[in-house]
Structures are given as structure tokens and as C-alpha cells.
Amino acid sequence: MMRRFNLIVLQILVAVVSIALWYALSSYPVFGRILLPPFFFSNPVDVAAQVIDWFAGGVIWKHLWVTLIESILAFVLGSIGGVLVGFWFARQPRTAAVFDPYVKMVNALPRVVLAPIFTLWLGLGIWSKVALGVTLVFFIVFFNVYQGVKEVSPTVLANARMLGMSERQLMRHVYWPSALSWMFSSLHTSVGFAVVGAVVGEYLGSAAGLGYLIQQAEGVFDVAGVFAGMFVLAAFVIAIDTIVSLIEKRLLVWRPEVGEARP
Amino acid sequence: MSDLAAVALTGVDVAFRLAGGGVYTAVERATLTVADGEFVAIVGPTGCGKSTLLNIAAGLLAPAAGRVDIFGAPLTALNRQAGYLFQADALFPWKTALENVAIGLETAGTPQAEARARAQQWLTRVGLGSFGDRYPHMLSGGQRKRVGLAQVLIRDPKILLMDEPFGPLDAQTRQIMGNLLLDLWNADRKAVLFVTHDLEEAIALSDRVVIMSAGPAARVIGDWKVPLARPRDISEVKLDPAFHDLHRDIWHMLKAEVIKGYAQTEGA
Numbered sequence: 030m031m032r033r034f035n036l037i038v039l040q041i042l043v044a045v046v047s048i049a050l051w052y053a054l055s056s057y058p059v060f061g062r063i064l065l066p067p068f069f070f071s072n073p074v075d076v077a078a079q080v081i082d083w084f085a086g087g088v089i090w091k092h093l094w095v096t097l098i099e100s101i102l103a104f105v106l107g108s109i110g111g112v113l114v115g116f117w118f119a120r121q122p123r124t125a126a127v128f129d130p131y132v133k134m135v136n137a138l139p140r141v142v143l144a145p146i147f148t149l150w151l152g153l154g155i156w157s158k159v160a161l162g163v164t165l166v167f168f169i170v171f172f173n174v175y176q177g178v179k180e181v182s183p184t185v186l187a188n189a190r191m192l193g194m195s196e197r198q199l200m201r202h203v204y205w206p207s208a209l210s211w212m213f214s215s216l217h218t219s220v221g222f223a224v225v226g227a228v229v230g231e232y233l234g235s236a237a238g239l240g241y242l243i244q245q246a247e248g249v250f251d252v253a254g255v256f257a258g259m260f261v262l263a264a265f266v267i268a269i270d271t272i273v274s275l276i277e278k279r280l281l282v283w284r285p286e287v288g289e290a291r292p
Numbered sequence: 293m294s295d296l297a298a299v300a301l302t303g304v305d306v307a308f309r310l311a312g313g314g315v316y317t318a319v320e321r322a323t324l325t326v327a328d329g330e331f332v333a334i335v336g337p338t339g340c341g342k343s344t345l346l347n348i349a350a351g352l353l354a355p356a357a358g359r360v361d362i363f364g365a366p367l368t369a370l371n372r373q374a375g376y377l378f379q380a381d382a383l384f385p386w387k388t389a390l391e392n393v394a395i396g397l398e399t400a401g402t403p404q405a406e407a408r409a410r411a412q413q414w415l416t417r418v419g420l421g422s423f424g425d426r427y428p429h430m431l432s433g434g435q436r437k438r439v440g441l442a443q444v445l446i447r448d449p450k451i452l453l454m455d456e457p458f459g460p461l462d463a464q465t466r467q468i469m470g471n472l473l474l475d476l477w478n479a480d481r482k483a484v485l486f487v488t489h490d491l492e493e494a495i496a497l498s499d500r501v502v503i504m505s506a507g508p509a510a511r512v513i514g515d516w517k518v519p520l521a522r523p524r525d526i527s528e529v530k531l532d533p534a535f536h537d538l539h540r541d542i543w544h545m546l547k548a549e550v551i552k553g554y555a556q557t558e559g560a
Binding site for chain 2: 133182184185187188189190191192193194198202203206207209282283285286
């Protein structure tokens with residue numbers, strides 16, 4: 030109990046010292062020079078004021094909502110696609126072999142370069158951001174489901190067959206749960222990438238969202254706004270990650286321990 | 293009981309194609325019968341292809357040559373009359389103990405409620421009545437084997453194939469599991485083919501002990517009847533002089549094979 034308490038005190042201390050240093054170095058000269066010029070680094074007071082202003086004025090909710098919706102849509106659509114194709118390829122090795130080089134090629138492509146194309150095709154609304162997120166989420170889910178179906182323990186599979194399972198029952202009672210467990214073990218990564226897709230898409234061209242907010246602030250050299258956007262974004266991702274952890278804990282009760290996300 | 297042998301392997305060869313080309317003959321001209329209601333143990337050194345023979349009898353593997361007959365009918369696909377208790381963990385990790393046991397009935401079309409009720413009875417029979425809602429990882433090795441046993445027996449197979457099922461367990465648990473198995477078997481005397489590397493376990497449990505030579509190209513090299521009365525208790529039967537005589541005779545033959553088997557694995 031004491032240890033835990035000490036840990037929290039130390040964690041808070043890190044934040045306090047960092048913010049104090051930031052404040053001091055951006056407000057008071059050291060040897061006649063301000064080491065963190067406010068024009069480039071702003072200062073904690075302004076950043077906090079900006080965050081409070083957004084929340085007090087209610088401006089932020091709309092942007093949070095847009096980013097949230099984009100992330101959720103990207104995650105859901107990307108996951109559905111990944112599960113379907115992952116299953117299909119794992120059960121049809123020939124199809125998988127044919128498409129293998131193309132899958133690798135598309136996956137090798139840094140997805141950011143697709144953003145302008147999606148904007149061109151789908152406009153400045155949420156769908157171009159969803160599309161970008163989908164391309165990121167899809168591959169993570171796809172690879173995990175593929176692996177999950179492929180790596181069912183041969184003993185469990187043999188047992189299932191000896192217990193009289195038909196092909197359909199194998200699907201339902203063996204392949205599906207195994208694939209899902211792999212998918213859930215990469216839940217943090219795929220949800221994270223859904224948010225990345227949304228924010229990067231917004232940053233590159235949009236009319237709303239956290240990425241838009243940061244991009245707007247940057248456009249007018251409002252460094253306090255950029256930092257404020259970053260803090261809100263970080264808090265947003267942590268909140269989502271916490272929810273994912275809770276969901277994961279419920280869904281994977283049968284697991285000895287929830288492992289790290291597999292690549 | 294039928295007069296036809298529950299399992300009859302006649303001149304069975306098992307061969308595997310090696311990755312680098314070439315063929316590895318695991319088992320050569322194995323002939324073995326298990327009468328209906330008979331408990332047969334196969335003993336042999338590590339890597340002699342005992343498990344391979346079980347897979348053949350289960351229909352999971354096709355022999356390269358020879359015949360496999362199940363109650364007089366040639367086996368061409370999966371052996372639907374057999375239940376298989378695997379050496380490794382074979383429970384579905386995402387199902388609770390109760391669901392694991394019930395699944396064998398549900399696949400056969402038994403309504404879920406009825407399957408679960410009977411699964412609960414089976415869990416009670418193997419001494420895990422209050423463990424139905426546990427997932428496999430929450431159970432000990434011995435408890436998982438009990439669930440596995442219930443999972444197989446609930447389907448009431450005519451033939452029971454067991455691949456070193458108690459291998460990973462500690463000595464006490466093995467003895468308890470052996471007695472549990474004998475009790476369950478005594479109730480309806482299925483044909484059992486039980487693979488083990490433990491000669492004492494084989495004699496204590498079975499009606500007949502079959503010895504296999506060291507692989508590759510392992511063969512059946514000995515066949516002993518076990519003259520011990522039933523019902524047996526494993527710890528008591530081991531004090532019987534007849535047990536010791538038989539153990540000495542068989543061990544005499546087995547020892548040479550075990551040494552051969554070791555020499556081959558060392559050399560590999």
C-alpha cells in the first residue's frame with residue numbers, strides 16, 4: 030500500500046517538475062537568455078488556459094465527437110474487413126498464396142500517402158478519415174485473424190474432430206474463438222491505429238476534429254493551441270485505451286493472462 | 293458384446309515423407325487386435341510410434357500399407373466409434389469445463405440444456421461437480437485430465453483410445469486417475485487401447501500388454517496376458533507376486549529396446 034502511494038507521489042512529482050521547468054525556462058531568462066522562447070514553446074499557463082477555454086466554451090466537444098466517430102467507424106469497418114479476409118485466406122491457402130505479394134505491397138506502403146487520394150475521392154468530410162483509418166486497422170486485424178486460424182493447436186483440432194464436429198462446427202467452436210482471441214490481443218494496437226488514421230486525416234485536410242484543431246492553431250502560429258490540442262488528444266487516447274482494457278478483460282476471461290499485443 | 297474385434301490392425305505400415313525428401317518408416321507390419329471390452333496397453337520406448345498407432349486406429353492418420361478394421365468393417369475415414377484422450381492438453385481453452393464436456397453431445401444434436409445437464413453429471417462422476425464454471429487454465433493438470441475423460445466418455449464411445457493420458461501428472465495423481473479410469477471402465481467395459489511408457493501402469497491397468505520395439509520401423513515384439521483379478525486397486529495390485537513376475541519378464545525384454553531407443557536418440 031505504501032509502495033503504491035510512493036509510486037503515485039513520484040509520478041506526480043515528474044509532472045510537477047517538468048511543468049515547473051517548462052514554466053521557468055519559458056518565462057525567466059537564464060544568463061540573459063530565455064531558453065524556451067514562448068513563441069516556439071508557449072508556456073504551461075497559456076496552454077492550460079486554452080484547454081480550459083475550449084472545455085468551458087464547449088468548442089472542444091464537437092471536435093472530440095468527430096474524431097471519436099471517425100475512429101470508431103474506422104475500427105469497426107477495418108475489423109470486419111480484416112476478419113472476413115483473414116478467415117477467407119486462412120481457409121483457402123491458394124487464394125492466400127495468389128494475393129500474398131499484393132497484400133505485402135499494400136501493407137508496405139506508408140498509409141499517409143493515401144490521405145490525399147482519399148480526400149480527393151471522398152471529400153473533406155469524415156469518410157476520407159475513416160478510409161485512412163480502415164487501411165491501418167484492416168491489416169492488423171487481418172494478420173492476427175489469419176494467424177489465429179492458422180495456429181489453432183493441432184491437438185485441439187484433432188480433439189474437435191474426434192468429438193464429431195462438422196466443418197461448420199469447427200468454424201464456430203474452434204477457428205472463430207481462436208481467431209477472435211488473436212484479434213483481441215491486438216485490440217490496443219488496432220484501436221490506436223484507428224485514432225491515428227482519424228487524426229492524421231484531419232490534420233491533412235478537414236473541417237473538424239482534434240487533428241483539425243491542431244492544424245488550425247499551427248496555421249496561425251498559435252503554439253499554445255498546438256500544445257493544448259496535443260494534451261487533449263493524449264487524454265482522449267488514454268481514455269479510449271482504458272475502455273479497451275476493460276472490454277478485453279471481460280472478453281478474454283478464459284485466458285491465463287492477457288499478453289502483449291502481438292505484431 | 294460382439295465377437296468381432298473392436299480394433300484390428302493387420303500388417304500396418306506407417307510412413308512419413310521427410311522434408312528433405314525420403315521416407316521415414318515409423319511403424320512396420322504392426323498387427324494388433326483389441327477384443328470388445330478388452331483393455332490393452334501398448335508399451336515401448338520413447339519415439340517408437342505408439343501414438344502413431346493410436347492415430348491410425350482413430351482414423352486421423354491413414355496407414356501406408358495394411359488393414360484397419362473396426363468391429364469388422366474397414367476404417368476409411370474418422371473412427372466415429374472411438375473416443376480419444378490425447379497426451380497434450382486438448383480441451384478448448386475458451387470454453388468452461390462444463391461447456392467442454394457438453395460440446396461432444398451438442399455437436400451430435402443434443403439440445404443444449406440436456407447436454408449441459410448430462411455434462412454436469414459427468415463432471416460429478418469424475419469428481420469435479422463444483423468446477424463446471426472454471427476455464428481450463430484455472431484447473432490443475434490432473435483436473436484437466438478428468439475433464440478430458442468426461443469429455444470423451446459422455447459420448448459413450450465403443451472404443452477408448454488413450455495416449456499417455458496421465459504422462460504429465462505426478463505419481464500420486466496418476467494413481468488416483470488410474471483408479472478412476474478403472475472404476476469408469478468397470479461400469480461398461482469398453483475396448484481400450486492405452487499407450488504408455490510406464491510398464492507398471494500398463495500392467496496394473498490392462499488385460500494385455502503389447503510391447504513395441506524401438507523405432508524407426510518399430511514392430512510389435514511381445515504380447516502378454518495380465519493374470520490379475522478384477523476389480524483392481526492400482527496400489528494394491530502392485531504388491532501382488534504375479535505382478536512382479538510379469539513385470540520382471542516383460543522388463544527383461546523391454547530393457548534391451550529402451551537402451552536401443554536411447555542410443556538412437558543420442559545419436560540423432
